[in-house]
Amino acid sequence: MLKPTQAYCLLLKSFGPQGWWPVTRNGITEHRGGPKSEGEKWEVVVGAILTQNTAWTNVEKALAEMRKQNSWSIESVATATEKKLEKAIRSAGYFRQKAKYLKETAKYIQKNYGSKIEKMFSQPIGALRYELLSLKGIGPETADSIILYSANKPRFVVDAYTRRICGRLGWPHSTYKETQEFFESNLPEEVKLYQEYHALLVKLAKRHCLKREPLCENCPLEKNCSRPNDA
């Protein structure tokens, strides 16, 4: 069976570095890993919530609209009316729920950390994750996305794509935790590696494993993929 490190090498060689998470600069979406400014960290948090079960193109419109109507910063989101937020993020779907989630999150950071997101991130990963999970609207994947791409700490992100690919490769995929532990115990604990790996899996999924029926032509993992499942 293919090992996670081997798969990573094949994917990287085939697709090149992806540089996640996407951040906006001068109205343009930029893909870049590594450290981020305070504003970019907040953008990742907002994006992580808005992109739940939603195409990123729809999220981009919502992000732009939030900026346009001046309900962007932690303070602004914390104090904006839900109606106003809903209007801004409408394109991202589930807009009533997500408006609540964003507002609650912003209020939490404002109240407990003086709107300094960096301060919240300065605690150990376990404590941070526990705290994020206590917020309504932040589940395991969103929490780990925030930890990995906003706080720049090592937590492997598992999403629907990751699970589907794991199913096809014969890797553990029955629960979130199982899949996450599989990657984390088989890889060196490096932030950049985790960031790139997740991004590469998303790329692979979109190119070859998107549909129920995989498109195996030119798939970098084809030779090593047993496809035992169709999960």
Place this chain on the structure above:
DNA sequence: TACCAGGTCCTCG
């Protein structure tokens, strides 16, 4: 038309 998109919450058994 129907299905899908970088999930999460709530309610039941």
Place this chain on the structure above:
DNA sequence: CGAGGACATGGT
């Protein structure tokens, strides 16, 4: 716990 439904827009 785990399954099942609700949440909602925009693209193919």
